[in-house]
Amino acid sequence: MVVGDASLEIDTVVIGAGPGGYVAAIRAAQLGQSVLIVDKSEWGGVCLNRGCIPSKALISAAHQYETVQNASSMGITMENVKVDYSKVQEFKRGVVSKLTGGVAGLLKGNKVQMFKGEAMFINETEVRVFNDQEAPRYKFKNCIIATGSRPIELKPFPYGGRILSSTEALELPEIPKSLIVIGGGYIGAELSQMFAKFGTKVTIIEGADMVLPGFDKDLTQLVSKNMKKHGFEIFTKAQAQSATQTDKDVTVKFTVDGKEQEVTGDYLLVTVGRRPNTDGELGLDMIGVKMTDRGLIEVDHQGRTSIPHIYAIGDIVPGLALAHKASYEAKVAAEAIAGLPSVVDYKCIPAVCFTDPECSSVGYSEAEAKEKGYNVKVGKFAYVGNGRALSLNAPEGFVKIVADAETGLVLGGQIVGIEASNLISEVALAIENALTLEDIALTIHAHPTLGELVMEAAEVALGHPIHAIVR
Known part of the structure; x- marks a missing residue:
């Protein structure tokens, strides 16, 4: 050349x-x-x-x-x-x-x-x-x-054999009977739930006080609930110490509240960041x-x-x-x-996690908006009140919109539930274009669709919802 x-x-x-x-x-x-x-x-x-x-x-x-x-x-x-x-x-x-x-x-x-x-x-x-x-x-x-x-590689848990990064986990030729996951962030949560649906017994070891640290706790609680329904063992505020592997399995030692514990699984997946x-x-x-x-x-x-x-x-x-x-x-x-x-x-980058249920967030959370000095108005509407969600047999979750109480300007939104990854785009568009709660509420949304959830949340914030009772 x-x-x-x-x-x-x-x-x-x-x-x-x-x-x-x-x-x-x-x-x-x-x-x-x-x-x-x-x-x-x-x-x-x-x-x-x-x-x-x-x-x-x-x-x-x-x-x-x-x-x-x-x-x-x-x-x-x-x-x-x-x-x-x-x-x-x-x-x-x-x-x-x-x-x-x-x-x-x-x-x-x-x-x-x-x-x-x-x-x-x-x-x-x-x-x-x-x-x-x-x-x-x-x-x-x-x-x-x-x-x-x-993927970040931790010295006590070098990749190889039965210790996997996300890359190797995606290429496993078979469904493991059991899987240990160090790190309950979005990568660990997504992959562990995927394997669990196929029948894998999952143990998560997470250093923070909840899975999916960084997302609002009211979103992650639904994910944790679903994990436990699938038989997950979740250890939070836990510190992984060491791993010993054989040709058949791997044993991880970790501490919770100063007490040493251990768990054995077919594989160990380490997802502690990049x-x-x-x-x-x-x-x-x-x-x-x-x-x-x-x-x-x-x-x-x-x-x-x-x-x-x-x-x-x-x-x-x-x-x-x-x-x-x-x-x-x-x-x-x-x-x-x-x-x-x-x-x-x-200001307007959505964060999405493809867990079950999905989680998404954009702009300010309610706490962040208050920290910035806003007088906050919040609208929250549950999936269980949406006809399309019920027809999909997916009634768990909610849409939450955060707005400035004085102007109605949309400041942020958090969604947990089916198709949360897609629904968050409407909230992002509202923030990007400086739209108000009224702008969303007055936009005609097709029925029956999940998109109506965003409109309904805006109406709750405005104080005149049709499909919810304001108390």
């Missing part, structure tokens, strides 16, 4: 092809830049290949299995319902393949040059990309770093990009690092490690390079 050590010239180099990187590359190309994207693994990154998408495919399969098992409550009786987990995995791989192929097609369609390999900075304006066959150099005008993150991919051979230290003590890259309101023509987005910068945040930041960075006045505004 390149003779000798001469450099090719490119407008923008994007390092990483996850939901931040590939979006940045496409947007930059749309804005007239010549773009090279580099990734050592698959197009679509961790999210499409080893995270968001494969986990949701398995979770969907588990929901289907549970729904079939419980169909008798709706008058449908089935016998000998079985799971062929090899075919479940085949379904998952099919979903992933379609999406990664789609990303590759979008990059090619936008005339983005694609290089499968690793990248290393030579200096502030040059990068070498290399694989087993070639190692060309590129001189760039701008660069967007989007290298993502990887580490930014800013180390290794990328060479950020060589060019002097400023980072925090946690290895995150410091950026301004357009994603610009301490080197003005080098940008960083996604899991490697401060803030929530969310795919949709990375995609949002990607567009801002690409547009900033093109001279557009785009800047990040994080």
Whole structure:
């Protein structure tokens, strides 16, 4: 590709092809830049290949299995319902393949040059990309770093054998009879509930005082209740100490209230967070990009690092490690390079957890709004009062809207229940566009739909609900 050590010239180099990187590359190309994207693994990154998408495919399969098992409550009786987990995995791989192929097609369609390999900075304006066959150099005008993150590995629990990260858990060839999970955050909660629906006995060891720390307790209580219904053992305020594994199982020792306990399971899943991919051979230290003590890259309101023509987005910068945040930041960075006045505004990033029931949140919680000095008005409407929820046999949950009492301006919302991940978008749109409770309440929502829950919550906050009694 390149003779000798001469450099090719490119407008923008994007390092990483996850939901931040590939979006940045496409947007930059749309804005007239010549773009090279580099990734050592698959197009679509961790999210499409080893995270968001494969986990949701398995979770969907588990929901289907549970729904079939419980169909008798709706008058449908089935016998000998079985799971062929090899075919479940085949379904998952099919979903992933379609999406990664789609990303590759979008990059090619936008005339983005694609290089499968690793990248290393030579200096502030040059990068070498290399694989087993070639190692060309590129001189760039701008660069967007989007290298993502990887599971944190704890020294007492090194990955391997029967100690798994989320990556290995998604690739298990069989359904484990028992599973120990260290970390009851969103990854641990989602995957453990998925396995539990397939019949796995789950034990969760969580250091905080509840599962899903970070979400409001009134949301997570319903998730904990559902976990216990499926036979979970949940230890909170617990500290995992050590693990001993054989070729058949793994035993974990942990402490609760100073008392040592132990539990044995087929596998141990460790989900205690993710580490930014800013180390290794990328060479950020060589060019002097400023980072925090946690290895995150410091950026301004357009994603610009301490080197003005080098940008960083996604899991490697401060803030929530969310795919949709990375995609949002990607567009801002690409547009900033093109001279557009785009800047990040994080007031309206939804957080979603695909547990059972689903949890979602956007903007301020009631407590956060009060801390900010708002006189708060709250509307809360239960799923059990919604016709569509009942017809779906999913009456658990509620929608909660937080607003400014004086102006009615929507400040935030929290939802727990079926399709909470989709319903939260209406609340996010309301916040983004400075809408009021009246704006939501006066919007005609189709009937019977789950979307009516948001309208009903707004009406409760306004004090004139039709399908609830104000006390």
